[in-house]
Amino acid sequence: MGDNATTTKALGYVRVSTNEQASSGLGLGAQRTTITERCSARGWDLVDVVADEGLSxxxxxxxxxTTALDRMAAGEADVLVVAKLDRLSRSLRDFIDLRDRAAAGGWGLVILDVALDMSTPSGQLTSNVLASVGEFERALISARTRDALAEARKRGVRLGRPPEIPDHVAARIRGRRAAGDSLRRIAADLTADDIPTARGGAVWSPSSVQTVLKSER
Structure with a gap:
C-alpha cells in the first residue's frame, strides 16, 4: 500500500453475466461509475477498470x-476495487483465495457495497465473517427449497416445468441439442451464464436440461 507521501493507486474490476441488464443496477456502467466516484472521494488514483462481460x-x-490479478501482482496498483461482492465471487473458497492472494502480494482488496477494506486488520476480520455468513445463507436457501419440493411431492403436486423458464431459454436448449451438444455441455453453459433453473436453482444438471426438452414435446 502507498504511504502518506504518495497517492494510493487503484485498479477497478467490473463484471456482468449474459442475462444481467444495466437497468438492474448491476450493469458495467453503473459499476464503473460507483468505483470512479468512490475512488475520487478517497483521493485515490484510478489507473484503469478491467471488465469481464457475459461471465459467471x-x-x-x-x-x-486474471488480467487484473496479474497487474496487481506486478505492482501497478495498491488496491483492487470492486463495486459489489458478487461481482467478484460467489464462492467462499474463491473469496478466501483472493483474500490470501492480496495478503501475500501486499495489496488491498476493497469491496464497496459492503464497506469492506481488507487492507486493514478490521477489514480482514470482517471478510471472514462476511464470507461465512454468505455461504451459510445460501445453504439455508437450498435446504428450504429442497424441503418445500419434498412437501409438494407428498401432497401429490406435479412438479413439471414452471413458467419461470423464459421461452428464449427453452429455445436455446432445443437449438443446442439439435446442433448435437450433449446434455452435460448444455447444462454447464447455462450454469456459467447464471441462468436460473426451472426451480430457481443456480446449477443446471443434465437431467434438468432433459426435463425442459421433454416438456417441449
Missing part, C-alpha cells in the same frame, strides 16, 4: 479478473 462468478478463471 462461479469460477475465478475469467480473462478480465
Amino acid at each position: 462468478a462461479s469460477t475465478l478463471r475469467r480473462p478480465g479478473l
Whole structure:
C-alpha cells in the first residue's frame, strides 16, 4: 500500500453475466461509475477498470479478473476495487483465495457495497465473517427449497416445468441439442451464464436440461 507521501493507486474490476441488464443496477456502467466516484472521494488514483462481460462468478478463471490479478501482482496498483461482492465471487473458497492472494502480494482488496477494506486488520476480520455468513445463507436457501419440493411431492403436486423458464431459454436448449451438444455441455453453459433453473436453482444438471426438452414435446 502507498504511504502518506504518495497517492494510493487503484485498479477497478467490473463484471456482468449474459442475462444481467444495466437497468438492474448491476450493469458495467453503473459499476464503473460507483468505483470512479468512490475512488475520487478517497483521493485515490484510478489507473484503469478491467471488465469481464457475459461471465459467471462461479469460477475465478475469467480473462478480465486474471488480467487484473496479474497487474496487481506486478505492482501497478495498491488496491483492487470492486463495486459489489458478487461481482467478484460467489464462492467462499474463491473469496478466501483472493483474500490470501492480496495478503501475500501486499495489496488491498476493497469491496464497496459492503464497506469492506481488507487492507486493514478490521477489514480482514470482517471478510471472514462476511464470507461465512454468505455461504451459510445460501445453504439455508437450498435446504428450504429442497424441503418445500419434498412437501409438494407428498401432497401429490406435479412438479413439471414452471413458467419461470423464459421461452428464449427453452429455445436455446432445443437449438443446442439439435446442433448435437450433449446434455452435460448444455447444462454447464447455462450454469456459467447464471441462468436460473426451472426451480430457481443456480446449477443446471443434465437431467434438468432433459426435463425442459421433454416438456417441449
